[in-house]
Amino acid sequence: xxxxxxxxxxxxxxxxxxxxxxxxxxxxxxxxxxxxxxxxxxxxxxxxxxxxxxxxxxxxxxxxxxxxxxxxxxxxxxxxxxxxxxxxxxxxxxxxxxxxxxxxxxxxxxxxxxxxxxxxxxxxxxxxxxxxxxxxxxxxxxxxxxxxxxxxxxxxxxxxxxxxxxxxxxxxxxxxxxxxxxxxxxxxxxxxxxxxxxxxxxxxxxxxxxxxxxxxxxxxxxxxxxxxxxxxxxxxxxxxxxxxxxxxxxxxxxxxxxxxxxxxxxxxxxxxxxxxxxxxxxxxxxxxxxxxxxxxxxxxxxxxxxxxxxxxxxx
Amino acid sequence: xxxxxxxxxxxxxxxxxxxxxxxxxxxxxxxxxxxxxxxxxxxxxxxxxxxxxxxxxxxxxxxxxxxxxxxxxxxxxxxxxxxxxxxxxxxxxxxxxxxxxxxxxxxxxxxxxxxxxxxxxxxxxxxxxxxxxxxxxxxxxxxxxxxxxxxxxxxxxxxxxxxxxxxxxxxxxxxxxxxxxxxxxxxxxxxxxxxxxxxxxxxxxxxxxxxxxxxxxxxxxxxxxxxxxxxxxxxxxxxxxxxxxxxxxxxxxxxxxxxxxxxxxxxxxxxxxxxxxxxxxxxxxxxxxxx
Numbered sequence: 302x303x304x305x306x307x308x309x310x311x312x313x314x315x316x317x318x319x320x321x322x323x324x325x326x327x328x329x330x331x332x333x334x335x336x337x338x339x340x341x342x343x344x345x346x347x348x349x350x351x352x353x354x355x356x357x358x359x360x361x362x363x364x365x366x367x368x369x370x371x372x373x374x375x376x377x378x379x380x381x382x383x384x385x386x387x388x389x390x391x392x393x394x395x396x397x398x399x400x401x402x403x404x405x406x407x408x409x410x411x412x413x414x415x416x417x418x419x420x421x422x423x424x425x426x427x428x429x430x431x432x433x434x435x436x437x438x439x440x441x442x443x444x445x446x447x448x449x450x451x452x453x454x455x456x457x458x459x460x461x462x463x464x465x466x467x468x469x470x471x472x473x474x475x476x477x478x479x480x481x482x483x484x485x486x487x488x489x490x491x492x493x494x495x496x497x498x499x500x501x502x503x504x505x506x507x508x509x510x511x512x513x514x515x516x517x518x519x520x521x522x523x524x525x526x527x528x529x530x531x532x533x534x535x536x537x538x539x540x541x542x543x544x545x546x547x548x549x550x551x552x553x554x555x556x557x558x559x560x561x562x563x564x565x566x567x568x569x570x571x572x573x574x575x576x577x578x579x580x581x582x583x584x585x586x587x588x589x590x591x592x593x594x595x596x597x598x599x600x601x602x603x604x605x606x607x608x609x610x611x612x613x614x615x616x
Numbered sequence: 617x618x619x620x621x622x623x624x625x626x627x628x629x630x631x632x633x634x635x636x637x638x639x640x641x642x643x644x645x646x647x648x649x650x651x652x653x654x655x656x657x658x659x660x661x662x663x664x665x666x667x668x669x670x671x672x673x674x675x676x677x678x679x680x681x682x683x684x685x686x687x688x689x690x691x692x693x694x695x696x697x698x699x700x701x702x703x704x705x706x707x708x709x710x711x712x713x714x715x716x717x718x719x720x721x722x723x724x725x726x727x728x729x730x731x732x733x734x735x736x737x738x739x740x741x742x743x744x745x746x747x748x749x750x751x752x753x754x755x756x757x758x759x760x761x762x763x764x765x766x767x768x769x770x771x772x773x774x775x776x777x778x779x780x781x782x783x784x785x786x787x788x789x790x791x792x793x794x795x796x797x798x799x800x801x802x803x804x805x806x807x808x809x810x811x812x813x814x815x816x817x818x819x820x821x822x823x824x825x826x827x828x829x830x831x832x833x834x835x836x837x838x839x840x841x842x843x844x845x846x847x848x849x850x851x852x853x854x855x856x857x858x859x860x861x862x863x864x865x866x867x868x869x870x871x872x873x874x875x876x877x878x879x880x881x882x883x884x885x886x887x888x889x890x891x892x893x894x895x896x897x898x899x900x901x902x903x904x905x906x907x
Contacts, residue, residue, distance in 0.1 A: 319742040323751070328758040438890065442882040444834050446841050446857060447875040450864065454872060458864055465865070553749035553838075560842055561861070572842050575757035583757040590750050598745070 306603055313599040320591040321373070325366050328580050373588060379581035383574075388585045391570060399566035402467075402558065403551050405482060406489035411544055414494050418501025425506055433498070440495040445554050449488040449561040456484060467562040485562040492554035493547040504539035508532050538605030545601030552590050640891035643884035650881060654704050657697040665698035666690065666849035674860070674868035686860050686870045696874060698851040703833060703878070706767060706846070710832040711825060713771030718778025719821070723813065725779075726786025727805060737783070740776045748773045749838070756844050766845055770835050774828050781824050785817040792816075819896045826889035830882045837878050853878050 360368075372379060378388035421430045440448075457465035464481045473481070508514060509532065517531050556568040567586060574582035636644075653660065662681070663669050669681065670689045677684045681691035725733040743751065752769050759765045789795060795812050803811075837854030839845035846852035848859070853874040860870035 316742065316745045320746050323742065323746065324754055327751075327754045438886055439883050442830060442834075442886040443879045444837055444841075444854075444875065444882070446838070447879045450857070450861070450872055450875055454864060458867075550747075552747045556749060556753075557838060557841065571753060572844070575753050575844055578757055578760060580757065583754055587750050587754045591746050594747050594750075595745060 302606065306606060309599065309602050309606070313595055316595050317592060320595065321370055321588060322366070324584055324587045324591065325369060328584060329362055369584070373585075378585040381574075381579055381582045383577045383579045383582070388582050391582070392567060392585065392589065395565060395567045395570050398469075398564055399555060399559070399568060402482070402485055402489060402564060402566065403548070403555060405486045406493070406551065407548055409486065410490035410494050410497065410547075413490070414497035415501050415540065417494075418498040419505060421498065421502045422505035422509065425502075430502075437495040437499055440491060445488065445492045445557040446561055448491050449484070449558060452484050452488055453561070465562065467559075467564040485558045485564060488561070489551060489554050489558050492558075493550055496550065497543055497547045500543035501540055504536050504543070505532070507539075508536050534608055537608040541604045541608065542601045545597040548597050552594055635895055637891055639887050643887035643891070646880055646884040647888065650700050650704065650877075653697055654700045657701050661691075661694040661697040663691040663694040665695050665851040667694070674863040674866050674870060676867060677869065683873055684868060684870060686856070686868075687863060692856075692870050692873060695851040695856060696853075696877065699853045699856055699874060700877070702846060702850060702852040703837065703854070703881070706763070706836055706852075707829055707833045710767050710771045710774065710836065711829045713767065714774035714778050714828055714832070715821075715825065716775075717772065718775035719782045721775075722779045722782030723786045723809060725783050726790055727809060727813075733783075736779070740779050743773075743776050744780075748776075749835075752835070752839065753844070756839070761844055761847060763846070766836070766839065770832055770839075774832055774835070778824060778828060781820065782817070785820060786813055789813045789816050819892075823889055823893050823896070826885060826892065830885040830889070833878065833882055833885075 369379070376389060378392065380386070381388050381391060384391065417433060421433045424430050453465050456463045462480075463483045465484065467481050467485045469478055469481050514527070514531060517527055522531075552568075555566070556572065558564070559566045559569045560572065567589070571583065571586035571590075573579075574586060668689045669691050670685045672679070673685060673687055673689045675681075675685040675689075679685075681693045683692040683696065686692050686695065721736055725736050751773055755769045756765060759769075790813065795808060798808050798812050836845055837852070837857075840852050840854030841858045843858055846855050848855065856874040857871050857878075860868065860874075863870045864872070
């Protein structure tokens with residue numbers, strides 16, 4: 302078991318390396334370089350050469366890649382082109398906003414989708430199941446900003462119950478925070494709910510219809526024992542994978558939600574960086590999100606290996 | 617005589633053969649409506665997409681234009697009609713690009729196997745291990761926003777999933793008896809690909825096309841909403857939402873209308889794919905997403 306987990310960890314590190322190559326490569330293939338971007342239209346050849354020398358852009362791309370990667374590992378994320386401030390500082394002040402949003406949304410959407418998925422699976426083919434199926438089909442297809450704007454229109458503009466801006470202040474008390482965060486958290490939860498629920502449903506149905514469950518039921522085992530000891534360990538690994546996948550899916554959902562509700566978070570920073578073509582900022586943000594995404598997937602795999610003995614012995 | 621009776625009722629059976637459900641008719645109707653509007657838009661729209669028709673910005677529905685005016689006093693109704701062209705055309709081009717790359721590489725990997733398959737599959741896996749929105753943002757950040765960059769980036773990002781589907785199809789169909797028979801007959805690779813594998817993978821590929829089309833509408837409108845997609849003064853539904861969000865607090869629905877239009881487009885497309893899936897193999901689109 303240790304060996305297979307170690308192999309999976311090594312794979313994760315390798316994927317992260319590949320991701321860093323993709324991120325660095327994507328910003329490298331374009332004609333011109335960061336020096337040209339800084340100086341803009343009014344550049345002279347000398348100024349360009351001096352700046353390149355200063356920034357070390359004359360070195361080959363492979364050297365610069367390892368330099369950049371080494372900095373990343375040590376926590377040096379480079380300097381922003383637009384603000385001239387260290388990227389690490391800019392990210393640090395924003396990280397908490399994004400993290401709080403994602404954690405709250407996860408705390409709501411994970412239990413809710415597991416419960417709904419289970420309910421749907423128990424009543425497979427019934428009216429509840431069909432209604433939930435149609436709802437999820439619609440939810441999957443609807444853009445996140447549509448959900449966000451409708452919620453905003455109803456609860457913030459018309460009813461004035463909740464705040465449309467999620468920009469919280471340090472002096473806010475609990476209720477003010479709740480009022481500010483309710484809508485973005487709800488939007489983000491809706492965005493990931495549908496997928497998670499469907500996956501839970503299908504993995505539970507898969508297990509309930511398997512021969513060993515039928516056998517256990519025919520032996521006359523009590524229903525609780527059946528669900529807890531027989532069905533759950535096997536259902537756990539697909540469910541864990543789904544949860545991790547959807548938490549990582551939040552990466553794209555959170556971008557939209559932060560824009561709709563004006564959350565000063567990490568993705569807003571990334572989008573601003575893209576608008577201003579602030580390459581070091583983009584690279585750092587993309588690397589952080591990529592690492593979180595890969596880590597979550599890794600975690601899901603390791604947890605499912607631990608939960609399901611069958612996965613410990615590869616075929 | 618028996619031939620005559622068989623040909624006696626072909627008119628009625630054209631639609632009966634499609635086995636349309638009520639949902640499918642409804643969804644198809646909505647799509648058809650937008651398609652007609654996209655084709656004949658410039659003749660239907662009362663104003664140009666960039667024409668400022670009123671000094672009153674964020675005019676409510678019924679004032680200024682049919683659906684009010686936007687943040688610059690442009691006619692929301694006209695921009696909506698021009699917007700459907702941009703939205704549908706860009707999504708179509710993007711999906712076609714993703715299919716060109718995905719299907720070609722996928723079938724090539726399935727037929728050639730060996731090192732080619734391994735190399736391409738590994739590269740695709742590396743790209744899939746990374747959130748697609750993030751990938752698109754990095755590339756747009758590097759190249760700047762232009763329609764070409766937008767369409768190519770999103771097309772390539774989406775092609776990873778098309779690759780997986782078509783590679784799996786190629787592998788599955790490639791081992792079937794009729795393909796073995798064709799090989800034994802001495803047919804060439806090209807013949808096997810175009811006459812045996814492609815026709816037999818048509819239905820799943822059409823369904824995949826529908827899903828990718830929906831996804832690219834969502835993806836592109838999301839980017840436009842962030843201000844990184846289609847740029848003003850062109851009309852695009854995602855862009856219209858972004859422009860007019862501020863009006864929400866002034867009682868204007870100029871942002872909600874295009875958002876609802878996008879939703880109507882994507883939901884109907886998904887419902888139609890769902891109907892197609894069930895008709896083809898009794899598998900719903902939800903089950904396909906679940907895989």
